[in-house]
Amino acid sequence: MTITPLMPVYPRCGVRPVRGEHCHLISEDGTRYLDFAAGIAVNLLGHSHPGLIGAIQRQAETLMHVSNLYGSPQGEKLAQRLVDNTFADTVFFTNSGAEAVEAAIKTARAYHQYQGNEDRYELITFNNAFHGRTMGTISASNQEKMHKGFAPLLPGFRYVEFNDLEGVKAAIGPHTAGFLVEPIQGEGGIREGSDEFMQGLRALADEHDLMLVLDEVQTGVARTGTFFAYEQYGIEPDIMAIAKGIGGGFPLGACLATEKAARGMTFGTHGSTYGGNPLGMAAGEAVLDVVLEPEFLEEVRAKGERIRARLEQFIGNYPELFESVRGRGLMLGLRMKVEPRPFMQHLRDNHHLLTVAAGDQTLRLLPPLVIGDAEIDEFFEKLSAGASDYKAPEAA
């Protein structure tokens, strides 16, 4: 037998974390890494945050899991907080991002089908999007590398170029149910939706009675410097999928919707055994206790701007490696002139700095939102050292 006990779907690297301390990970062999990946935009509060640990410990001792057959005081409380602080009127809790997007897709389809429009089922989605790895969410992306081996895909998605409003207009037809879009594409390379594009989608949705569904799984929960990225576009969605940061490391996601958008989601239409369980709710509460503090978002924006300004200056020293700085808040990217993956590996293995490679030749920088000045300085020391001793591999 040659297959590993862990199904070999990830090309795992040699870093084997066994402990986390604030913005650092400690590997099995004792090496300390500065974590500018944060579980891919998950560990908003860093590692070993006392508030989050305490909340989970207390809840685990009190009540860990009950069925959704019963009333949920814990779920009502967290849902109310999300409702109070967003466009939404109602929330369905999930355990992951892909499940949140699945719930969002179902909500958008049900909106039309509840009104008897059985043939309005198609969501317009965007090239190089990432929405997760379930059958529905891979079907929602045009990325063939995620499709290979899994045919047939789910029908009901139509792909258009990101930021191409004219393309969207041309794609709207009798089957269109709405749009599913990341305001800033994460896996796709920290590509920002333009104001014109996002506001245009909102206007088209209003004009044609379509659902604007945002995937804020990566951009959400303060990552971009506002509670959700849509606020920066001056628009509101009808439906939104969130996950990653909301649990701070505990598996938690949610589908948020307006009352109007959720009209098809009636008794018995959807469910999840673990979705909204008390342990997850406690984690979500602990994250919001920090994130919704008045100064927190301001600090994220200020730190983001400081890092960004230093990055702009820094890349000028290495014009052969870097092209530009991208992103908002603490969802940042360096567009590179060389392949980002080997550079990411070099930073990791030789300078103990963790970052994430993404599409469109971009290196993602996603630090914990609680990062301090000392870690920012450490980041620039490691990045500078990494850039100055980097030898890009010969192109194949």
Ligand SMILES: *Cc1c(COP(=O)(O)O)cnc(C)c1O
């Ligand atoms: C990570 C991600 C997902 C999928 O989340 P999982 O928790 O891995 O299922 C969906 N959409 C976006 C934008 C993401 O970044």
